[in-house]
Every structure is written in C-alpha cells, then in structure tokens.
Amino acid sequence: MSANPSFMSGVPELLVLRLLQDREMYGYEIVAAIAAVTGQVVAPKEGVIYPLLHDLEKEGLLRAQRRPAGGRTRVYYTLTSKGVRRLFDLTDDWTRMTRVIQHVLKGPLHAI
C-alpha cells in the first residue's frame, strides 16, 4: 500500500539529477518540485529525498553548500560533472528499459 506507483526503483535519483541539471536547488524545494513536475504522479517524501541527497553527495554526484537564505539556512545542491554523466547514463538506461517494456506490453509477442 504505497502512495506512489510500484515502479519506483531508481526514479527519485533520476528526477533529482534531472532537476539539478537546470539549476541549483535545496532539499525541501526538490521534494515539492518533483511532485509538481510529475503532477503528483511521483511524490517521494522528505524521508526519501534527504537520505538520497546525502548518498549522492557522498558518491560525488552532487555538491552541497549550506547557505543562509531568507533568514534561514538552506542546503543547496548542484550537479558535479560526475553527476551529469550519471544523469546521462541513467537516462539511457531508463529509455532503453521503458522502450523495451512498452514494446512487450503493447506488441504481439510472437513477433519478438
């Protein structure tokens, strides 16, 4: 019984990297942005995103900078070059995999 659909593996990571490709963002903002850009179809909570951001930073895919903003402190994340490469790789994986499955779901199987 999950709020999100059951095809989530790797998706939060992919979306975080994609969002950060355009501009730096902070965690709380990312949580809201994912829900917004997917029209609530995918909406991982803070309990998913914050640990993920920490892991990605540890892996060197993101750079974190704690910075005061609007009276409070935010942690802004940017993509490293390694993070950009990971985004491309994951996007390729994602595209290849979904294309194949789409094909299996829609097409006649004997033709394969």
Added chain:
Amino acid sequence: MSANPSFMSGVPELLVLRLLQDREMYGYEIVAAIAAVTGQVVAPKEGVIYPLLHDLEKEGLLRAQRRPAGGRTRVYYTLTSKGVRRLFDLTDDWTRMTRVIQHVLKGPLHAI
C-alpha cells in the same frame, strides 16, 4: 552491482502477467521468455520468478496446475480474471508513470 538495470521495481510481475495473457506457461519457460522478449535487457533469474509466481498464485492472480509433460513434471500457470484485471491496472500505472517521467526527462521544466 546488479545484472538488471536499476528500474526494476514491479517489472517482473508486470512481465509475467503480460506473458501469461497470451498463453499458459511454466516457470522455467517464463524465465527464458522474459529474457528473450526483452532482448536480455530485463532478465530476472529463477530466484526472482519462482517466488513471484507463488506469491501471485497466493493472491489469486494465477492458477497453477502441476502436469506431466515430456517425461517430466511442469507447473503451468494461467491468468485468472483477477490476474487480468491486475495486468490492466499495472499497465495503466506503468504507462502513466513512464509517460510523465519521459516528459520530465526530455522537456523544459519551466513549461510544467
């Protein structure tokens, strides 16, 4: 370090249901068929498929019949009507989710 790509959640279940939509199949056959129809892009091993088949049967999505074939005993699985409904639901979920993510990956985010 997994053999399969990292977007696997729910995919084996979806593919098993899809394959059984066309005709009855037995476990070992399903393992090979998934690898075949996906061109090895998705290739879950027996350790994934057999427990999954047992679970789906327990849920009433599949019917299992042990039957001798070619000198040995095979367990043939067929979709129940509940299994058909599940296939449709999961296919809808899959399509909705991948369409949205595809859009986010390719499109400009400000347009959303």
Added chain:
DNA sequence: ACTTGATACCTATTATAGATAGGTATATGG
C-alpha cells in the same frame, strides 16, 4: 555405463530502496 549439460523445480539469505513516522528549529500570518 558414465558423465555432462540442459531442463525444471525450489528456498534461504542478503542487499537495496522506498515508505512510514517520527523529531528539531525558525519564520510568518492571523
């Protein structure tokens, strides 16, 4: 006859990730 590899079934354990459900602190609006 013996051995190897393919067929066909199975499960126990481990690893990974998302889900759940909290907690802390500051700022803002009523």
Added chain:
DNA sequence: CCATATACCTATCTATAATAGGTATCAAGT
C-alpha cells in the same frame, strides 16, 4: 501567542530483487 509553513534530519519497517545455493530428471556424447 499560536498555528502553519518552511527546512532540515534520521531510525525503523517493508517490499522486492539479487545471490547463491540445492534436488531431480532427461538427453547426448564418450
């Protein structure tokens, strides 16, 4: 002053795939 939103965090649970075995039968080759 209080409630809500903002902004960060983590510990635990759960679901599911990956790993790594095991058993037994059959067919083919030596």
